[in-house]
Amino acid sequence: MSKELLQDLQWRGIIYQQTDEEGLQEQLEKESTALYCGVDPTADSMHIGHLLPFLTLRRFQQHGHKPIILVGGATGMIGDPSGKKQERQLQSVETIQHNVDCLKKQMERLFSFEGENGAIMTNNYDWISSLDMITFLRDYGKHIGVNYMLSKDIVSSRLEAGISYTEFTYTILQAIDFNHLYETYNCKLQIGGSDQWGNITTGLEMIRKLQGEGSKAYGLTIPLVTKADGTKFGKTESGAVWLDAEKTTPYEFYQFWINTADLDTVKYLKIFTFLSREEIEALEESLRTEPHLRKAQKALAEEMTRLVHGQEALDTAKNITQALFSGDVKSLTADEIKQGFKDMPSYQPENKDDMLLVDLLVNAKISPSKRQAREDITNGAISVNGEKVTDVQYMVTESDRMDGQFTIIRRGKKKYTLIQY
Structure with missing residues (x-):
């Protein structure tokens, strides 16, 4: 043995x-x-x-x-x-x-x-x-x-x-x-x-x-763990990837692993996970023949997040990932919003009054000017809590606050901003 x-x-x-x-x-x-x-x-x-x-x-x-x-x-x-x-x-x-x-x-x-x-x-x-x-x-x-x-x-x-x-x-x-x-x-x-x-x-x-x-x-x-591109393993733009969920949220932890470069993925599957040789070799084959599916990275992220944070935290991390990818942010809980938007741009209005969406886009620096804000809205580039808004007279009201705390604005496909009340 x-x-x-x-x-x-x-x-x-x-x-x-x-x-x-x-x-x-x-x-x-x-x-x-x-x-x-x-x-x-x-x-x-x-x-x-x-x-x-x-x-x-x-x-x-x-x-x-x-x-x-x-x-x-x-x-x-x-x-x-x-x-x-x-x-x-x-x-x-x-x-x-x-x-x-x-x-x-x-x-x-x-x-x-x-x-x-x-x-x-x-x-x-x-x-x-x-x-x-x-x-x-x-x-x-x-x-x-x-x-x-x-x-x-x-x-x-x-x-x-x-x-x-x-x-x-x-x-x-x-x-x-x-x-x-x-x-x-x-x-x-x-x-x-x-x-x-x-x-x-x-x-x-x-x-x-x-x-x-x-x-x-x-x-x-x-051996010392290294990355194929020569940069230091375990470091991100915001610093070290911690095991403490307060320092690095399970969502951030999951994202670190799922964004592993193809050249590093199999090595990390071998040294960090408890997957069998057969399972790893199958994922290596998938990485070679169908890299766009990212099965190996998903398996790595799931195994590591479950190991360090548990199944419930893994489910939360995957839910946040899916919601941000699809734009269906209404399904997120307040805790999931805090995790998913921890390092994303945010804006806190001086008061909680209703506000014209055009003004909110400018105030939160989502759009550089009112003219651009109107264009963004009419072009269908703006979503409020996952719902596309094309009316330049749209008012952001209390009913747009998720859990009474957050409104999520998306410009384009990926640029999210969290409005905090």
């Missing part, structure tokens, strides 16, 4: 580096194995750039292994130097704890915590916070040489710009985590992004020194 797992991970392009490929395969085939992946609570939500290692952890769980999710309440107070050009801004204990609580809720959507191989949630603040300086230096610092640490990319890449002793010791703290989980849960494997290779191997070195030469532990890293 575990041989099939590693073969599947290879086919999906998820494995980047392994410390001992044969040893890991033997370990996974021998018994149900505890493994972990960590995240530092530097924000109150993960973004989609964090997803792949944890989805990979979930794949191990599906094959009978036991996932340990480590939230770095202690390491988050220091900051991982990996991939950073300068020191992190330190956060307060209260902020870190708030972030920890938020991340735990997001993890609960991704993993099953029931049964023999149910996931375990841990926080390294529980064991690192009680370490005094002497214990840290004698029991742990003694075992990791300075030259060994300087050879790691996470440290060497920062030497020229400068690195504090605080961030310099980060890799030892993460090594303490791996050793603690090894002792407490018999955790044999750490997985992480490719930038975590140095931290993972330091953990293995710590286990070897503290547990003896016969100890067996492994590391596996996952």
Whole structure:
């Protein structure tokens, strides 16, 4: 079973580096194995750039292994130097704890915590916070040489710009985590992004020194997710794509995935979704022979939105998408309007009086002038709440307010403006 797992991970392009490929395969085939992946609570939500290692952890769980999710309440107070050009801004204990609580809720959507191989949630603040300086230096610092640490990319890449002793010791703290989980849960494997290779191997070195030469532990890293056009994955014009529905609405989340470029779609289906090889290959064939149907992008968007936000949120996102595409916006609820029009142009009239549509078009900057507004109306280019209006004397009244709050004006096929009362 575990041989099939590693073969599947290879086919999906998820494995980047392994410390001992044969040893890991033997370990996974021998018994149900505890493994972990960590995240530092530097924000109150993960973004989609964090997803792949944890989805990979979930794949191990599906094959009978036991996932340990480590939230770095202690390491988050220091900051991982990996991939950073300068020191992190330190956060307060209260902020870190708030972030920890938020991340735990997001993890609960991704993993099953029931049964023999149910996931375990841990926080390294529980064991690192009680370490005094002497214990840290004698029991742990003694075992990791300075030259060994300087050879790691996470440290060497920062030497020229400068690195504090605080961030310099980060890799030892993460090594303490791996050793603690090894002792407490018999955790044999750490997985992480490719930038975590140095931290993972330091953990293995710590286990070897503290547990003896016969100890067996492994590391596996996952490649950095890139886009075919070279731009950064997980970024939009409005910023990162967050897992928190308040930061990135389910509709926005769905739209991010459904707008994936053809060249990236199959790769994302492989690494992010739990669709089978046969299902993905069928979608790849559809992408090649009937790309206009966008079946692969739709499947990707549906799988990811359901996974992160649930079926109800997916249904809402699809409903908003269909309404905006067809122009049938009257079917939308107030919540769906707020989601769908979050980043679209909006206008708030100074008063709630009835207003001539021509004046509203100009005031809301939908049409540049009254003359153009009249032309737009007579040409059938203007819709109010999905209904085409061709009367230049049309008055926008209280009866045009959806849920008493919104009027939706569309000019042409795609230019929507939300009037908010």
